[in-house]
Amino acid sequence: MPYQLTLLKTMNPGIDLQGSFVQVLTDLGLPVGVAKVVWIPLPMLVVLVGATVAVLVTTWLERKISAAAQQRIGPEYAGPLGMLIPVADGLKLLFKEDIIPMKADRWLFTLGPAVVVIPVFLSFLIVPFGHNLQITDLGIGIFLWIALSSIAPIGLLMAGYSSNNKYSLLGGLRAAAQSISYEIPLALSVLAIVMMSNSLSTVDIVEQQAGFGILGWNIWRQPIGFLIFWIAALAECERLPFDLPEAEEELVAGYQTEYAGMKFGLFYLGSYVNLVLSALLFAVLYLGGWEFLVPVGAIADWIGVSETTAWLQVLTGALGIVMTVFKAYLLIFLAILLRWTLPRVRIDQLLDLGWKFLLPISLVNLLLTAALKLTFPVAFGG
């Protein structure tokens, strides 16, 4: 397998933006090291801006789809179809007075939102949009995401505790309990995927699903795993069937109760970025990432175009980004639809579901995957 992997990497069919960029700069007379340093911040900036824009789009979509599901119109007057409403929301939060309650713990109160948001943005490091279209192809890619996502509950606990408010504390505790108990089934379902693709790298996981179009996607090989992953991801994002930490009917707004202005905005941003991230990773893990419904390489072969043709590389690159984003938004749509379908679970039901249902099922899934891998190494990545 390592030999095959290196082979795959050497015959890399995607566009190499970094290589071309460094090439251009060295041609202009810059040393290679300096050219690489100039390159480094660019993808980070692009991904940061991209994630923020994706969040703005998601909040708009959430409002519009919610409105449609309830036979309303939704935002209409701010820009065409109310598309400027997230901008208006953001500006409002930005300019609002930043209130810190008198008896709150100043430091923890300020630190809380940052600790929640930063790891989520950091996780975008490993989201691939194409062969070379990601910030870094880390060997421990998906493990990094799981590790980073366990930092968020600390921030939530900080926020809940430092607010000096019973609702905040309850919300914070619930958030921590929820995140910790759903992390395990999440990690186990990811582990089954990792076992099949023999790698933690997100690029390798997508590569392993490539070649057969829609039929090769992991969703067919992991029918239980993808359900567990989606349930656990919804719980991690605190989306509606599992939004107990915020539960506005019982806890005012949970750990966000005492927050105002941009600190509240950071929590809000964090939760939506997390949703986008989960959807993107779901697309990568189960829906074949940047792969099109039919393998692009096969079509290229069929019409007789070489895989290294420039326009084909640009086309596949663009198609990859479009496909990844499209799959992610399809999942976000599903999450919004679920929000208006399912009632909120109670805290005991939530923990029951996490520990007594998802955990054993995901363990069984892992064992099953291992057994299938041993018996059918062709289909399950031997």
Add this chain to the structure above:
Amino acid sequence: MLKFLKQVSDYTKEAVQAAKYIGQGLSVTFDHMQRRPITVQYPYEKLIPSERYRGRIHFEFDKCISCEVCVRVCPINLPVVDWEFNKETKKKKLNHYSIDFGVCIFCGNCVEYCPTNCLSMTEEYELSTYDRHELNFDNVALGRLPYKVTQDPMVQPMRELAYLPKGVLDPHGLPPGSRRAGKLPEEIVEELERQSAKDEPKKEDAKK
């Protein structure tokens, strides 16, 4: 062992059933997304209140005989009737009449029981003020008629659901002159009258 297997199979069945119900719920939500919004954009569009709408109460000063029936039938004795006895004509003379709409529940009992029909319900419902005491209407304010929604050039009047043609659910973009489902009340009356007029000669014939 068998018991354990049965437990497992029951558990699986329950899980599958729960998944099925979630699927059904999702399909309902998804179906709702195709329906047209029923939103009425309020300050620009307004619903036409129905004939029996119970809005702000209208009062005709000259018809009132100060009998205070309205006060007695009111759940909280709300109307204030200020009258004095005129010894020469031996009749009550009404000085002031007022109803506080900040307290009124618009039950319509006063309108129902008024012997001279000097009270009636209007279709006015926009009763918001900065001070609740402004809602205490005196006989002058009670005598004003509300502005009709259908005559307001700033407002697009919208028909309520019961006044839409058969099968139509959306009041937007209705062709002018389209009829509501079923017969109008006056048509029913007219029909009944015609029927009885037809029956009358027959009865007279029978008598002869």
